[in-house]
Amino acid sequence: MRVQLFATCLGDLVLPEAVESAAELLQEAGHEIIFPENQVCCGQPAFNAGHRRAAARVARTFVRAFSRDLPIVVPSGSCAAMLVHHMPSLLDVEPYDVRELSSFLAGSALAPRNEGRRIAYHDSCHMLRELHIRDEPRALLEASGAEVVPLARPDLCCGFGGTFSIRQPEISVSMADDKLADAGRTAADALVTADPGCLMHLRARSERTNGPHVLHLATVLARGVKQ
Amino acid sequence: MSELAQEPDAFRRRAGEALEDDHLQQAIAYSTERLFGHRTEAWALLDDVERLREAGREIRTRTIADLDRHLDTFITAVEARGGHVERCATAEEARRYIVDICRATDAKLAVKSKSMASEEIGLNPALKDAGVESVATDLGDYLIQLAGTHPAHIVAPAIELTRHDVARLLGAVDGIPVEPELGALTATARRQLREKFLAADVGITGANFGVAETGSICLVTNEGNGRLVSSQPRVHIAVMGIERVVPTTAELAVMLQLLARSATGQKLTVYTTLITGPRRAGETDGPEELHVVLLDNGRSRLRGGKYREMLNCIRCGSCLNVCPVYRKAGGGSYGPVYSGPMGAVLVPLMTGLDKAPALPHASSLCGACTAACPVKIPLHELLLELRADLVEQGVASRRERLALAAWSYAWSRPWGYRVSTALARLGQRFGHLAGPGRAWARGRKLPPISRRRYRDRRI
Numbered sequence: 001m002r003v004q005l006f007a008t009c010l011g012d013l014v015l016p017e018a019v020e021s022a023a024e025l026l027q028e029a030g031h032e033i034i035f036p037e038n039q040v041c042c043g044q045p046a047f048n049a050g051h052r053r054a055a056a057r058v059a060r061t062f063v064r065a066f067s068r069d070l071p072i073v074v075p076s077g078s079c080a081a082m083l084v085h086h087m088p089s090l091l092d093v094e095p096y097d098v099r100e101l102s103s104f105l106a107g108s109a110l111a112p113r114n115e116g117r118r119i120a121y122h123d124s125c126h127m128l129r130e131l132h133i134r135d136e137p138r139a140l141l142e143a144s145g146a147e148v149v150p151l152a153r154p155d156l157c158c159g160f161g162g163t164f165s166i167r168q169p170e171i172s173v174s175m176a177d178d179k180l181a182d183a184g185r186t187a188a189d190a191l192v193t194a195d196p197g198c199l200m201h202l203r204a205r206s207e208r209t210n211g212p213h214v215l216h217l218a219t220v221l222a223r224g225v226k227q
Numbered sequence: 228m229s230e231l232a233q234e235p236d237a238f239r240r241r242a243g244e245a246l247e248d249d250h251l252q253q254a255i256a257y258s259t260e261r262l263f264g265h266r267t268e269a270w271a272l273l274d275d276v277e278r279l280r281e282a283g284r285e286i287r288t289r290t291i292a293d294l295d296r297h298l299d300t301f302i303t304a305v306e307a308r309g310g311h312v313e314r315c316a317t318a319e320e321a322r323r324y325i326v327d328i329c330r331a332t333d334a335k336l337a338v339k340s341k342s343m344a345s346e347e348i349g350l351n352p353a354l355k356d357a358g359v360e361s362v363a364t365d366l367g368d369y370l371i372q373l374a375g376t377h378p379a380h381i382v383a384p385a386i387e388l389t390r391h392d393v394a395r396l397l398g399a400v401d402g403i404p405v406e407p408e409l410g411a412l413t414a415t416a417r418r419q420l421r422e423k424f425l426a427a428d429v430g431i432t433g434a435n436f437g438v439a440e441t442g443s444i445c446l447v448t449n450e451g452n453g454r455l456v457s458s459q460p461r462v463h464i465a466v467m468g469i470e471r472v473v474p475t476t477a478e479l480a481v482m483l484q485l486l487a488r489s490a491t492g493q494k495l496t497v498y499t500t501l502i503t504g505p506r507r508a509g510e511t512d513g514p515e516e517l518h519v520v521l522l523d524n525g526r527s528r529l530r531g532g533k534y535r536e537m538l539n540c541i542r543c544g545s546c547l548n549v550c551p552v553y554r555k556a557g558g559g560s561y562g563p564v565y566s567g568p569m570g571a572v573l574v575p576l577m578t579g580l581d582k583a584p585a586l587p588h589a590s591s592l593c594g595a596c597t598a599a600c601p602v603k604i605p606l607h608e609l610l611l612e613l614r615a616d617l618v619e620q621g622v623a624s625r626r627e628r629l630a631l632a633a634w635s636y637a638w639s640r641p642w643g644y645r646v647s648t649a650l651a652r653l654g655q656r657f658g659h660l661a662g663p664g665r666a667w668a669r670g671r672k673l674p675p676i677s678r679r680r681y682r683d684r685r686i
Contacts, residue, residue, distance in 0.1 A: 007681045009638075013648055014674045016681035035685060038641040046631050048592060050614025050623065054635035061639060125593035157551045161591025166666035168589065170243050171555045173670040175591070178551075204671035 021222035077127025113224030115145035124195035265492025304442025308504030334428035342433025379558035382544035434467035568596035587613035
């Protein structure tokens with residue numbers, strides 16, 4: 001199938017390896033990738049902060065860059081939720097066929113690259129509660145040979161929350177600590193999430209506290225967890 | 228409404244104090260998980276939770292859409308049974324009416340059962356000023372009153388106190404030391420409160436619901452204090468938000484199933500009391516007078532608007548119990564009365580956004596509250612709406628609006644994105660010195676902008 005890849009701003013700027021991995025996985029699953037060069041951002045950072053005009057200004061870049069004729073695959077649960085739930089009403093446009101990466105890849109035959117690895121999976125909030133994607137990323141991890149070790153509270157927010165992370169940095173960091181401690185108790189080889197926002201925040205905290213490795217689902221599936 | 232207003236930095240400051248308090252952190256995590264665990268078990272026993280939630284949502288929505296008619300029916304029914312209903316538009320009116328009743332009946336001592344509405348109107352200080360001693364009789368509320376603080380949770384007000392705190396507080400009442408042991412503590416509280424019940428002139432309760440067809444006030448408690456407060460003193464005053472009305476007892480039954488299960492995981496609370504009028508001729512107990520204070524205090528402004536679903540709230544506390552931010556910040560950070568997601572939505576709506584500008588942002592928008600709400604209020608979406616209103620109404624700072632506008636213009640064109648992110652990469656090693664980067668860098672590494680963006684890596 002031909003698909004359009006939306007890197008997202010955080011993917012493009014901060015996690016380009018994760019987007020490369022997403023592209024590799026799509027190709028491995030037999031898809032042909034189109035990368036619209038003029039893509040920018042879905043506008044979510046401003047939208048969630050209440051700045052709707054600013055959000056609309058940025059989200060229009062998405063409408064200009066992407067076609068409605070082919071599915072759009074996004075390696076980010078919260079950007080996918082923004083595009084599915086908020087963008088159509090924000091810009092008064094028809095919805096696009098937007099798919100979060102793991103739900104799009106569900107059932108695809110991918111090489112098992114995580115034999116013997118123990119992986120803890122963190123549900124990102126909008127992916128879980130707005131897109132209702134829970135089992136697909138876990139199934140992909142298991143199919144890659146990993147043992148998915150359960151977190152005590154996989155559904156508990158990691159504390160990123162967009163601008164929340166800088167408006168309430170103390171609470172935000174404390175929530176990250178809870179998530180990292182939860183992952184630490186499982187003694188997993190890595191804490192994995194499908195959302196660049198959660199990932200950036202958790203990794204930034206984990207690097208300060210020598211916590212667990214925090215990796216994007218796409219990286220883990222495409223390249224395996226290194227020990 | 229000044230009772231609920233707070234400074235812009237109050238939330239962050241108080242939350243910072245709460246985060247430093249290890250005991251508080253443990254107590255909130257323990258209590259909220261226990262309450263929500265009970266709730267989850269209780270919901271699992273229902274055949275079709277979603278149908279019950281939908282029934283609850285439908286009853287609340289339909290009733291509030293036709294609130295005037297249901298309130299008229301309620302008022303007529305209360306008065307037909309010998310009670311009096313006073314409609315109060317503001318907290319000030321409600322306080323004045325209650326103080327006047329106390330004066331008219333020459334009351335010296337009032338006992339209260341748990342009522343968030345009476346907290347909302349700041350009743351305790353008003354009674355004190357009027358020379359009426361008021362004693363909270365819900366155990367948690369009683370302890371909070373002794374400690375001189377505010378409820379930390381709308382259902383379980385004293386969750387942050389240890390048994391040692393409780394022993395100290397109770398022991399100080401009459402100078403008799405109490406063992407910090409549960410049996411001794413409850414026996415002491417019971418002895419102290421019994422004296423108050425017997426001596427009280429006025430009993431003040433809230434109202435979990437008011438039934439329009441019968442004119443009944445429904446109280447939901449676990450300690451039995453609600454019954455003593457509403458039956459022992461000569462005068463009973465019930466403070467009821469106008470949105471608490473349900474049309475019929477059949478609909479009350481649906482709401483009670485949702486409330487008890489959601490609040491504490493009980494099928495029914497230990498005491499579910501229906502009070503219909505004051506003492507009638509030939510009856511041996513009950514108050515001589517029943518006054519229902521129907522409190523508006525900003526509620527009717529929400530009717531018909533985009534925040535109308537907030538009036539569906541039944542104050543069960545589920546959204547507090549699941550909220551990861553409440554769990555860190557504690558109840559006090561949201562102000563003296565309402566807390567958690569329901570408080571973060573309701574308080575700014577009652578005070579005006581400029582009086583509580585931090586609360587719509589006191590959430591990571593994780594949506595756990597919306598998923599937990601028994602009447603399906605989209606709490607995190609209402610917070611998002613409030614954030615948009617902060618910007619629209621110019622409450623959000625000029626600096627913030629300018630920054631977001633500049634960002635959005637830069638990112639409204641692909642070349643603007645390329646240039647601005649290339650510049651940001653050059654400047655990023657100074658990012659931790661000011662603005663958002665500085666807040667981020669409190670405990671976290673700044674995420675480096677990659678030397679080669681994904682779009683530069685292709686080909």
